Amino acid sequence: MAGRAESRGERAGGTRALAVAASVLAAAAAGMVFYIYGAADGVDPLDVLRAGLIFLSTWWLAWGAATALLGLTSRQRPAVARAPGAVCGRTVVIVPVYNEDPRVTFARVAAMDDSLRAADPSIPVEFAILSDTRDDRIATAEQRWFARLLARQHGEGRIFYRRRERNTGRKAGNIEEFVAASGAAWDYAVILDADSLMEGATLHEMIRRIEADPRLGLLQTLPKVIRARSIFGRAMQFAAGFHSPVFARGLAAMQGRTGPFWGHNAIVRLRAWAECCGLPELPGPPPFGGHILSHDYVEAALLARGGWTVRLDDDLQGSYEEGPENIVDHAKRDRRWCQGNLQHAKLLDAPGLKPWSRFVFVQGIFAYIAPLIWLAFIAASIAAVYWTPEPDYFPYENWPFPVFPDDQTAKAVGLAVGVFGLLVMPKLLVALDAIATGRARCFGGAGGALRSVLWELLLSSVIAPVLLAFQSRSVLQVLLGRDGGWPPNNRGDGGLSFAEAWAAGRWISLWGLAGMAATHLLAPVLLYWLLPVTLPMLVAPVLIWWTSRTAGAGVFPVPEDAAMPPVLTRHDAVLAAWAAPESEVEVA
Amino acid sequence: MTAHLPIVPRKPVDRPKAPSFAPPAAFAPPAAPLHMPKQVLTPAPRALWRALRRGLARLIAALPPGRHRPG
Numbered sequence: 001m002a003g004r005a006e007s008r009g010e011r012a013g014g015t016r017a018l019a020v021a022a023s024v025l026a027a028a029a030a031g032m033v034f035y036i037y038g039a040a041d042g043v044d045p046l047d048v049l050r051a052g053l054i055f056l057s058t059w060w061l062a063w064g065a066a067t068a069l070l071g072l073t074s075r076q077r078p079a080v081a082r083a084p085g086a087v088c089g090r091t092v093v094i095v096p097v098y099n100e101d102p103r104v105t106f107a108r109v110a111a112m113d114d115s116l117r118a119a120d121p122s123i124p125v126e127f128a129i130l131s132d133t134r135d136d137r138i139a140t141a142e143q144r145w146f147a148r149l150l151a152r153q154h155g156e157g158r159i160f161y162r163r164r165e166r167n168t169g170r171k172a173g174n175i176e177e178f179v180a181a182s183g184a185a186w187d188y189a190v191i192l193d194a195d196s197l198m199e200g201a202t203l204h205e206m207i208r209r210i211e212a213d214p215r216l217g218l219l220q221t222l223p224k225v226i227r228a229r230s231i232f233g234r235a236m237q238f239a240a241g242f243h244s245p246v247f248a249r250g251l252a253a254m255q256g257r258t259g260p261f262w263g264h265n266a267i268v269r270l271r272a273w274a275e276c277c278g279l280p281e282l283p284g285p286p287p288f289g290g291h292i293l294s295h296d297y298v299e300a301a302l303l304a305r306g307g308w309t310v311r312l313d314d315d316l317q318g319s320y321e322e323g324p325e326n327i328v329d330h331a332k333r334d335r336r337w338c339q340g341n342l343q344h345a346k347l348l349d350a351p352g353l354k355p356w357s358r359f360v361f362v363q364g365i366f367a368y369i370a371p372l373i374w375l376a377f378i379a380a381s382i383a384a385v386y387w388t389p390e391p392d393y394f395p396y397e398n399w400p401f402p403v404f405p406d407d408q409t410a411k412a413v414g415l416a417v418g419v420f421g422l423l424v425m426p427k428l429l430v431a432l433d434a435i436a437t438g439r440a441r442c443f444g445g446a447g448g449a450l451r452s453v454l455w456e457l458l459l460s461s462v463i464a465p466v467l468l469a470f471q472s473r474s475v476l477q478v479l480l481g482r483d484g485g486w487p488p489n490n491r492g493d494g495g496l497s498f499a500e501a502w503a504a505g506r507w508i509s510l511w512g513l514a515g516m517a518a519t520h521l522l523a524p525v526l527l528y529w530l531l532p533v534t535l536p537m538l539v540a541p542v543l544i545w546w547t548s549r550t551a552g553a554g555v556f557p558v559p560e561d562a563a564m565p566p567v568l569t570r571h572d573a574v575l576a577a578w579a580a581p582e583s584e585v586e587v588a
Numbered sequence: 589m590t591a592h593l594p595i596v597p598r599k600p601v602d603r604p605k606a607p608s609f610a611p612p613a614a615f616a617p618p619a620a621p622l623h624m625p626k627q628v629l630t631p632a633p634r635a636l637w638r639a640l641r642r643g644l645a646r647l648i649a650a651l652p653p654g655r656h657r658p659g
Contacts, residue, residue: 146615161615161616162616179624182618183620185617185620274624275624277624278626280627280628347629350630351628351629
C-alpha cells in the first residue's frame with residue numbers, strides 16, 4: 001500500500017513539474033512577445049507593466065489548458081483498492097442544512113436511503129441532518145418533515161436530526177460540532193450539501209475504497225450538476241458534465257496524496273478528520289480574519305499535513321449536485337467563495353503544509369484576482385495609447401526619405417491568437433476527444449455535442465465580462481474589508497424579472513458605458529478592440545434576464561435528460577408523494 | 589359512560605396523517621465524543637525569528653574569512 005502511495009506521489013511530482021513548467025514557459029513566451037511588440041517604439045514603464053500582466057494572465061490560462069491536456073492524455077488510472085466482502089466500518093451521511101426547503105431536502109435523504117437499501121442493505125449507513133437554520137418558521141417545518149421522513153423510512157435510531165442554537169463557524173463549525181459530540185459512533189462520514197444526491201451503490205463503493213486504504217483520509221467524487229432549467233443553468237450543467245470530467249482527470253493526475261476537497265459529495269475517515277480538521281478562527285476581523293469561509297481547501301491541506309491521503313476518484317459516477325440558475329445567484333455564491341479564497345492568503349505560511357497545498361491556495365486566490373489583472377491590462381493599454389507620442393517619420397536632419405517604424409502587427413495578432421487559443425483550444429480538444437471515444441453520443445451525438453460546445457463557448461464569452469465585473473467587485477469589496485456574510489442559497493427555478501435583472505446589473509451597464517466613453521476620449525483606436533468587453537457590460541441587465549429564462553427542450557443536452565439516474569427518479573417519487581397539503585411552507 | 593364520549597369524524601384513508609412532533613431531542617445523534625483539537629494555522633513568530641537567526645548564522649559560517657568576518 002505504502003509503495004503504491006509513494007509511486008503515486010512520485011508520478012504526481014513529475015506531472016506537476018511538467019504542467020507548471022509548460023504553463024510558465026507559455027506565459028514567459030507571451031510576456032516576451034508582448035514586450036518586443038510594446039518596446040518597438042522605445043521602452044517605457046507601461047510596456048514593462050503590460051508585459052508583466054500578460055505573463056500573469058497567460059499563466060492562468062495556460063495552467064487551465066495544461067490541466068485539460070493532462071486529462072486528455074492520462075486515460076489509464078492505476079487500479080483503486082476496494083474492500084471486498086462484508087464492510088466492517090460504520091458510516092454516517094451528514095446533511096448540513098441552512099434555511100433550505102425541508103420537503104425537498106429531506107426527500108433527498110429518503111431517496112438516498114431507499115437507494116442504499118436497494119443496493120445492499122447489509123452495509124450499515126445512517127444519516128444525520130444537521131440544521132443551522134436561523135428562520136424559526138423553517139425550523140418548525142424541518143421538524144415536521146423530519147417526523148414524516150422517519151415514518152416513511154422507518155428511520156428511528158438510524159436517521160438523526162439536530163438543530164444548533166448558535167451557528168458558530170457556519171458549515172464547517174456545524175460539522176465540527178457534530179464530529180466532536182458524536183463522531184466516535186461512526187468510522188466514516190459522507191459529507192453532503194443540502195442539494196447533494198448520491199446513488200446508494202456509489203456510497204457503498206466509496207465506503208469500500210476508504211476501508212481498503214487505511215491511510216486514505218478523504219475521498220472526493222466529481223459531482224454532476226443536475227436539474228438545471230434556465231439557459232444559464234443548462235449551459236453550466238453541460239460544461240460541468242462535458243468538460244469537467246476531463247479537467248478532473250487532469251487534476252487527478254497531479255494530485256498525488258494531496259488531492260482536492262470541494263466541501264461535499266466526499267467521504268472522510270472520522271478519526272483523521274477529528275485529528276486534523278479542527279479549524280481555528282483566524283486573527284483579526286472579517287473578511288480576512290474570523291471563521292474560515294472556504295474551509296474545504298483548508299481541511300484537505302490539514303489532512304495532507306497530518307499524513308493522510310486526500311484523493312479525487314474521478315471514475316466514481318452517481319454523484320450529483322444542483323447549480324445556480326442565473327448569473328445573480330452565481331455571483332452571490334461566488335462572492336462567498338471569493339472572500340474564502342482570498343482569506344487563504346493568511347494561510348500561505350501556515351506551518352507544516354505540503355508545498356502542493358500552498359500552491360492550491362495560490363491557485364484559488366489567483367482565480368479571483370485574474371479578472372483584475374485583465375482589467376489592469378486594459379486600463380494600462382488605454383493609458384499607453386494615450387501617452388504614446390506620434391511617430392517621427394523624419395528623425396534625421398537633412399534626410400529626405402521617411403523612416404517607418406518596424407511593423408509589429410504580426411506579433412500582436414500572433415499573441416491575440418495564442419491567448420484566444422488557450423481559452424478555446426482545451427474545450428475544442430475535449431469535444432474532439434468525446435467524439436472520438438463515443439462519449440459525445442450521450443450529449444446529443446457528435447453534431448449535437450459540437451453544437452453545444454460552440455454555443456457554450458459563445459455564451460460563456462458573451463457573459464464573461466459580466467461575470468468579470470461581479471468578480472472584480474467581490475475582490476474589491478473584500479480588499480476594502482467588507483464581509484459578505486453567509487446568505488442562504490436560492491434553490492428555486494431561478495427565473496428573474498427584467499426589473500430584478502436591471503437592479504442587479506445596471507451598475508455594470510454604467511461601468512461599460514464609462515469604459516466606452518473613456519476609450520473613445522483617450523484611445524479611440526482601441527474602441528472597436530474593446531467592444532467584446534464593453535458591449536456585454538452595456539447590456540448586462542438584458543443578459544442577466546435572458547439567461548435566467550427557461551431553456552427550450554433539447555438545449556445543451558446531457559446524459560441525465562435521456563436516462564434519469566435512479567436516485568433522481570426516487571427523489572421525484574418522494575416529492576410527488578409529499579406534495580401538498582403538507583408543503584405549505586414556502587422558503588424565501 | 590359511552591354516551592359522553594365526543595364524536596370524532598373519521599379521517600379519509602388516503603389523507604396523510606398530520607405529523608405531531610415533539611422537539612427532536614430524542615432524535616439527536618448519539619453522544620459519542622471525539623476529541624477534535626484546534627489546528628495551528630499561523631506560524632509562531634518566535635519560531636520564525638529562530639529560523640531566521642539560524643539561517644543567518646549558517647550563511648555567515650559558509651562565508652570565507654575576511655574583513656566581513658572575524659577570524
